[in-house]
Amino acid sequence: MARVGLTTERLVRAGAELADEVGFEQVTVSELARRFDVKVASLYSHVKSSQDLKTRIALYTLEELADRAADAIAGRAGKDALVAFADVYRDYGREHPGRAAAARMRLDAETAAAGAGVRHAQMTRAILRGYDLTEPDATHAVRLLGSVFHGYADLEVAGGFSHSAPDSEETWRRILDALDALLRNWPTEPTL
Secondary structure, eight states: OOTOOHHHHHHHHHHHHHHHOOOOGGOOHHHHHHTSSSOOGGGGGOOSSSHHHHHHHHHHHHHHHHHHHHHHHHOOOOOHHHHHHHHHHHHHHOOOOHHHHHHOOOOOOOHHSSTTTTHHHHHHHHHHHHTOOOOOOOHHHHHHHHHHHHHHHHHHHHHTTTTTTOHHHHHHHHHHHHHHHHHTTOEEEOOO
C-alpha cells in the first residue's frame, strides 16, 4: 500500500531537487527514502528502481525546460529568439545543475520519442528556420547549439571561467554574437 502523501509526481520533484543538491549521479531510491524518512520498499509502489527514478527525473526536467524555453521564445525570431533560447539553457543549468545533467541522460528511443526532447528539437529547428538552413546543415546546427548551450553552462557551474577576465557574462554574449554570425553565414561545403 502506498504511503499517504507520497505520489510518483512528488517523488520525481523531490528527486529533481535532490539531483540539484547532490548531483544527478548520486540520486537513488534509497537516498530519496531517507529524505522522506520512509523505508525504501514503500517507494517501490511509485518507482521501479533508481534507474526508473532517474528516467522520470530526466523526463520531468526536459518538460520543465521545454516550457521555459517555449515561453522565452514566443513571438521572437532570428537572433532575438536564439539569445532568449540560449539564455534559458544557461540559466537553467546554473540554477539546476543536477536537473541539467538529467536532461542529458541517454534515454531509449521509445521513451525519448514520448518525452519533451522532441519539443526541444522542434524549437531549435524553428529558430534555425530564420537562418534558412536546410538539411543536413540544420541538424549540424542543432548539434552545435546544444553543445554550446549545455557545455558552457556545465563549465561555468564547475567554476571553469571564474579565475580569469573577462567576466563569463561578457564571454557568453560574445559567443551568442558569434553563433548568430555563423548561422547567418553557414559554410555551404565542408572544409575538411
